[in-house]
Amino acid sequence: xxxxxxxxxxxxxxxxxxxxxxxxxxxxxxxxxxxxxxxxxxxxxxxxxxxxxxxxxxxxxxxxxxxxxxxxxxxxxxxxxxxxxxxxxxxxxxxxxxxxxxxxxxxxxxxxxxxxxxxxxxxxxxxxxxxxxxxxxxxxxxxxxxxxxxxxxxxxxxxxxxxxxxxxxxxxxxxxxxxxxxxxxxxxxxxxxxxxxxxxxxxxxxxxxxxxxxxxxxxxxxxxxxxxxxxxxxxxxxxxxxxxxxxxxxxxxxxxxxxxxxxxxxxxxxxxxxxxxxxxxxxxxxxxxxxxxxxxxxxxxxxxxxxxxxxxxxxxxxxxxxxxxxxxxxxxxxxxxxxxxxxxx
Amino acid sequence: xxxxxxxxxxxxxxxxxxxxxxxxxxxxxxxxxxxxxxxxxxxxxxxxxxxxxxxxxxxxxxxxxxxxxxxxxxxxxxxxxxxxxxxxxxxxxxxxxxxxxxxxxxxxxxxxxxxxxxxxxxxxxxxxxxxxxxxxxxxxxxxxxxxxxxxxxxxxxxxxxxxxxxxxxxxxxxxxxxxxxxxxxxxxxxxxxxxxxxxxxxxxxxxxxxxxxxxxxxxxxxxxxxxxxxxxxxxxxxxxxxxxxxxxxxxxxxxxxx
Numbered sequence: 134x135x136x137x138x139x140x141x142x143x144x145x146x147x148x149x150x151x152x153x154x155x156x157x158x159x160x161x162x163x164x165x166x167x168x169x170x171x172x173x174x175x176x177x178x179x180x181x182x183x184x185x186x187x188x189x190x191x192x193x194x195x196x197x198x199x200x201x202x203x204x205x206x207x208x209x210x211x212x213x214x215x216x217x218x219x220x221x222x223x224x225x226x227x228x229x230x231x232x233x234x235x236x237x238x239x240x241x242x243x244x245x246x247x248x249x250x251x252x253x254x255x256x257x258x259x260x261x262x263x264x265x266x267x268x269x270x271x272x273x274x275x276x277x278x279x280x281x282x283x284x285x286x287x288x289x290x291x292x293x294x295x296x297x298x299x300x301x302x303x304x305x306x307x308x309x310x311x312x313x314x315x316x317x318x319x320x321x322x323x324x325x326x327x328x329x330x331x332x333x334x335x336x337x338x339x340x341x342x343x344x345x346x347x348x349x350x351x352x353x354x355x356x357x358x359x360x361x362x363x364x365x366x367x368x369x370x371x372x373x374x375x376x377x378x379x380x381x382x383x384x385x386x387x388x389x390x391x392x393x394x395x396x397x398x399x400x401x402x403x404x405x406x407x408x409x410x411x412x413x414x415x416x417x418x419x420x421x422x423x424x425x426x427x428x429x430x431x432x433x434x435x436x437x438x439x440x441x442x443x444x445x446x447x448x449x450x451x452x453x454x455x456x457x458x459x460x461x462x463x464x465x466x467x468x469x470x471x472x473x474x475x476x477x478x
Numbered sequence: 479x480x481x482x483x484x485x486x487x488x489x490x491x492x493x494x495x496x497x498x499x500x501x502x503x504x505x506x507x508x509x510x511x512x513x514x515x516x517x518x519x520x521x522x523x524x525x526x527x528x529x530x531x532x533x534x535x536x537x538x539x540x541x542x543x544x545x546x547x548x549x550x551x552x553x554x555x556x557x558x559x560x561x562x563x564x565x566x567x568x569x570x571x572x573x574x575x576x577x578x579x580x581x582x583x584x585x586x587x588x589x590x591x592x593x594x595x596x597x598x599x600x601x602x603x604x605x606x607x608x609x610x611x612x613x614x615x616x617x618x619x620x621x622x623x624x625x626x627x628x629x630x631x632x633x634x635x636x637x638x639x640x641x642x643x644x645x646x647x648x649x650x651x652x653x654x655x656x657x658x659x660x661x662x663x664x665x666x667x668x669x670x671x672x673x674x675x676x677x678x679x680x681x682x683x684x685x686x687x688x689x690x691x692x693x694x695x696x697x698x699x700x701x702x703x704x705x706x707x708x709x710x711x712x713x714x715x716x717x718x719x720x721x722x723x724x725x726x727x728x729x730x731x732x733x734x735x736x
Contacts, residue, residue, distance in 0.1 A: 236568025253490020
């Protein structure tokens, strides 16, 4: 369900997270390292926001700043109306996070003991949450393992337990860092359904950070791509996919002519006689056709390439891709007051 | 924060510690046995070396000292080593994100461990008294108050070192040195210049109370005030250092790193 539809469904546009111009500079003997450089991030109830970026891009630091675990050098963070640094107790009633997957749980406790403990951390009597424990265990598929010691669980099950421990805290805002790590295909699909259900039915806000592009594509309303501590692209998921859908074409030739050496001004990739070409805008498509004609190429078929989020991510985060990302963002958000470009050159 | 919520947290923390104690009872039991074996070595070794009379003269001090030393393990090591353990398990950040705050969660964990440690230490005390044939007075109220106030110094130091462990993570060798400091303090003569050492003075009061059966209200008020003030100062310093270290860890981004 799209974000706007969710907002209509919930009847609220309450912000659960507002991070404005967050900046984090680490100072050490080797000098200064800017891990996060002026990133803004907003999450509303019922919304799933994907946070993407290559290793070292600043995602984890940003998340930890939002959670009050790392003090930002600059910027403002508000979690459900509370500053996690000035009023941590109020903020932590509203947010829970799965930060390092399976490492977030006590391996020497049973599954149920873990859930009871984490419920207690939130101030809920462990013996009063058994009903909720059962519901959470059912949702993540761990009912039969309730009395199993966590260290005896498989990697995927530990991951599920970690998620269960986040859910038992019953907070409106959730951060999930690599939630699908170690999950099999079926478990991954279950997790995606659960994330969607949390947003749609319980109106929780979620920030999902993952390298699993399928998960991000399937569950997120918006995606924020960061690189080198900055936002490279900030977009609605559908719009991001659409933007890249219209710019990539697959051509098959009856005759190629001199086309292999005549398209230097375009991004091209040959697959035998088939050519994938990316053009920056519609006007460029006509230029491409002109050049194909000049090369005496005979086009047999032309189709739009279905975008793959992984390829989009790679394209955006590599050096040339940053330009594409910026262009894409401008195209989509010209005149859209709800979103700012968020790209710093 | 409502009292019911705090009680819920207390139950959660205590429940976890009890579950771990029961699940790993061999490990728990081996701790008691190790301390008991050390006592046996000291008791029988002392008898062989200096004779029955000489060792009997200081037996009450040795028993009380061992009792306090075994308790100080829980009081000091819980906050100090728990931080390293939690960081290693990846759960430290989860504790930090409790609405109660890391300080309170760690303090409650220390109290829970101290409560469990008190049970095992009392068991050890009984074993030592039976073995040596020296039975000391055990007025529950008097012993409890003196033990709690005495343990505050170990707890305060544990919190301070726990804070340092948040930043540097692996400082277990320093913990070992502190254990020797405790031993030294317990063995120190009851002179005023040693009263500020952790466990000291409280050890003297407890030994006196258990040897003579002196109830709490007959202990000089000035002594109790001094012991209480010392306990408060140690705890306060422990909390201040712990909080400062948490702030630095957040600034350096190393709160959950291991």
